Amino acid sequence: MSLLPVEIALERLLSGASRRPAETLAIAECAGRVLAAPLMALRTQPPFPASAMDGYAIRAADVETVPVMLTVIGQAPAGLPFDRVVGPGEAVRIFTGGVVPEGSDTVLIQENTRPINGHTVEVTETVVRGKNIRRKGLDFEAGESLLEAGRVLDAAALSLAAAANHARLDVVSRPLVAILATGNELVPPGSEVGPGQIVASNMYGVAAIAREAGARVLDLGIAADRDEAIEAALARAVDADADIIVTIGGASVGDHDLVQQALRAHGAAIDFWKIAMRPGKPLMAGMLGGRHVLGLPGNPVASLVCSHVFLKPLIARLAGRPAPDGPVPGFIGADLPANDLRQDYLRAIAVREGGRLVARPSPIQDSSMLRVLADANALIVRPPHAPAAQAGAPSALLMLR
Numbered sequence: 001m002s003l004l005p006v007e008i009a010l011e012r013l014l015s016g017a018s019r020r021p022a023e024t025l026a027i028a029e030c031a032g033r034v035l036a037a038p039l040m041a042l043r044t045q046p047p048f049p050a051s052a053m054d055g056y057a058i059r060a061a062d063v064e065t066v067p068v069m070l071t072v073i074g075q076a077p078a079g080l081p082f083d084r085v086v087g088p089g090e091a092v093r094i095f096t097g098g099v100v101p102e103g104s105d106t107v108l109i110q111e112n113t114r115p116i117n118g119h120t121v122e123v124t125e126t127v128v129r130g131k132n133i134r135r136k137g138l139d140f141e142a143g144e145s146l147l148e149a150g151r152v153l154d155a156a157a158l159s160l161a162a163a164a165n166h167a168r169l170d171v172v173s174r175p176l177v178a179i180l181a182t183g184n185e186l187v188p189p190g191s192e193v194g195p196g197q198i199v200a201s202n203m204y205g206v207a208a209i210a211r212e213a214g215a216r217v218l219d220l221g222i223a224a225d226r227d228e229a230i231e232a233a234l235a236r237a238v239d240a241d242a243d244i245i246v247t248i249g250g251a252s253v254g255d256h257d258l259v260q261q262a263l264r265a266h267g268a269a270i271d272f273w274k275i276a277m278r279p280g281k282p283l284m285a286g287m288l289g290g291r292h293v294l295g296l297p298g299n300p301v302a303s304l305v306c307s308h309v310f311l312k313p314l315i316a317r318l319a320g321r322p323a324p325d326g327p328v329p330g331f332i333g334a335d336l337p338a339n340d341l342r343q344d345y346l347r348a349i350a351v352r353e354g355g356r357l358v359a360r361p362s363p364i365q366d367s368s369m370l371r372v373l374a375d376a377n378a379l380i381v382r383p384p385h386a387p388a389a390q391a392g393a394p395s396a397l398l399m400l401r
């Protein structure tokens, strides 16, 4: 049986994925969202020559020789411009953010002056012309492009957008990921668990990965291993206009693995099934009327590893976000046997040792073991047919946290 290499599967998955349309939101709602269009400045900042310090607006020529007395002719606090021209021998008391009045060319910090009375100030230090003035447009000019489309709206980007006078922003709308668990044996967490039953756990981890990647999530609950049950859940996903339908379980070859059959019956075209990876071999992908379908294997670790490797980049593509971080270079902390045809994702604990990131794999790599995955902070990525390797050998590491 031929298994599709991970890279080719990912390429095929992403080749059919494009960015969702934009929506306009109040700026207060935009933290962490992605700009859908370049952002232009609606105003100039600062909009006037502004004082950077508390002190006096003066003419530099007047203080070439110090000490010298100047006549204080008024005040310019922030928000209240002084409306007369500063002449020779004159000063205006100014505060940080105040408009530098016409006629003055410099702001002298108040620490270098000594007020004599309300109308006279003694200047004790000379100052370079232009000092402590933020020129008009120092930060940006009206009409300038400030942020690129695709920029994730972090703290600085949001404040910049607000400073440029945008109350609403065009952002990429978030994809909706509908998640369906399948299996007769599954019961929700907190249930009385009967004989042979298993607590459904995967949905929570998959949903967390989806949200973190920038998606909204619709929980379709648990469907029994019956065509009608699975199809009814698929119909709900279509009604909700999900961009990605994720199924969990029923992806393999057993008599009760009905997901692929139900998907086809519902009109889905399956693009690929079975990947050269461990865990995650039975992963399938396809399209259902313009929606992406990702069939994750049921084994808990397989479903989460596949979500990191496939679901995250797919969501990023739809959400207009940069591709998630790929593996980083590191080293293995234990001897590893030669690998077979499946790319391995070994659960490991990576630590920094003398500037090197060294990952020690868990001795048991069973794809049912969530505790091992929760303890791990990295996956050692071993390519297909990698030869046996000794502790200290380099290896790619996909960091989980």
Ligand SMILES: Nc1nc2c(c(=O)[nH]1)N[C@H]1C(S)=C(S)[C@@H](COP(=O)(O)OP(=O)(O)OC[C@H]3O[C@@H](n4cnc5c(N)ncnc54)[C@H](O)[C@@H]3O)O[C@H]1N2
Residues within 6 Å of the ligand: 181, 182, 183, 185, 186, 198, 199, 200, 201, 202, 203, 248, 249, 250, 251, 252, 253, 254, 257, 279, 280, 281, 282, 296, 297, 298, 299, 300, 302, 367
């Ligand atoms: N003859 C073969 N058998 C299997 C193969 C194979 O190639 N040939 N592949 C194995 C691999 S690899 C995997 S992975 C599993 C996955 O198969 P399914 O996707 O069909 O998963 P299920 O059979 O439905 O479940 C497997 C396992 O996981 C538990 N499970 C399922 N859903 C959840 C959930 N939402 N939360 C928690 N646990 C879940 C389920 O109870 C089973 O124990 O197939 C191998 N078999």
Ligand code: MOO
Residues within 6 Å of the ligand: 277, 278, 279, 280, 281, 282, 297, 299, 301, 302, 367, 368
């Ligand atoms: O590869 Mo399956 O994905 O867990 O055992």
